[in-house]
Amino acid sequence: MSRKPLIAGNWKMNGTLESGGALAQAVADGAADAACDLLVCPPAQLLYPIGRALAGTPVQLGAQDCHAEEKGAHTGDIAAPMLSDIGCSHVIVGHSERRENHGETDGTVRAKAEAAHRAGLIAAICLGETEAIRDAGKTNSFIIGQLDGSVPEGSTAANTVIAYEPVWAIGTGRTPTPAEANEVHALIRSHLSDRLGADECAKLRILYGGSMKPGNAAELLAQPDIDGGLIGGAALKAEDFLAIAAAAKG
Numbered sequence: 001m002s003r004k005p006l007i008a009g010n011w012k013m014n015g016t017l018e019s020g021g022a023l024a025q026a027v028a029d030g031a032a033d034a035a036c037d038l039l040v041c042p043p044a045q046l047l048y049p050i051g052r053a054l055a056g057t058p059v060q061l062g063a064q065d066c067h068a069e070e071k072g073a074h075t076g077d078i079a080a081p082m083l084s085d086i087g088c089s090h091v092i093v094g095h096s097e098r099r100e101n102h103g104e105t106d107g108t109v110r111a112k113a114e115a116a117h118r119a120g121l122i123a124a125i126c127l128g129e130t131e132a133i134r135d136a137g138k139t140n141s142f143i144i145g146q147l148d149g150s151v152p153e154g155s156t157a158a159n160t161v162i163a164y165e166p167v168w169a170i171g172t173g174r175t176p177t178p179a180e181a182n183e184v185h186a187l188i189r190s191h192l193s194d195r196l197g198a199d200e201c202a203k204l205r206i207l208y209g210g211s212m213k214p215g216n217a218a219e220l221l222a223q224p225d226i227d228g229g230l231i232g233g234a235a236l237k238a239e240d241f242l243a244i245a246a247a248a249k250g
């Protein structure tokens, strides 16, 4: 089964109208050469202007979070239907920084992914172990627990991507070896196959995230179960982001 790779940029809390606009434009300018799908996830205040700037280009637009409910008294939050209203195709849910800084549990993440699905968005569901869990040899059982808790029933290859992001690799310059990363991706695919069906999971894209850079992208993306990347720091330089995209062969 060949899956078209997806290279997604998580800009986190970075970017102004000027700098974010220039970054999005530079990504769009290089997008025609890419053999993969491209997605940028700017901070909330840039979603609308960048969505407009990307209209008509192959670069898709994603948000970094959404609320689980559709509207109401939730100061500072954004609902999934609001994101689809302004042209988002994707929303990241369950990033480890949200789990850690905002106390999000697997249950919160699952409810947000369900809200994304109801709004017609693709949920990019993030999960990954801490260094302590890896050192204790408990990565596999932890990942299975996160999958069972965070991935809703009704998830399909069309409405979901999974991002495996070992917490200890995010922003640190450290990565698992490509074989170690692939081992977890294969576990994710086989565990979800039991729940969601083997045919669906053969099509499901599972991204790797955590210090992916132009220098290590090709060997990570060459692994059979790594179907793209969720890129943080290297997504803030169009040249680096596009170099990673160039390493993702369809």
Ligand code: PEP
Residues within 6 Å of the ligand: 010, 165, 169, 170, 171, 172, 209, 210, 211, 212, 230, 231, 232, 233, 234
């Ligand atoms: C991330 O936070 O999703 C991420 C992968 O960050 P970085 O690429 O900077 O490690």
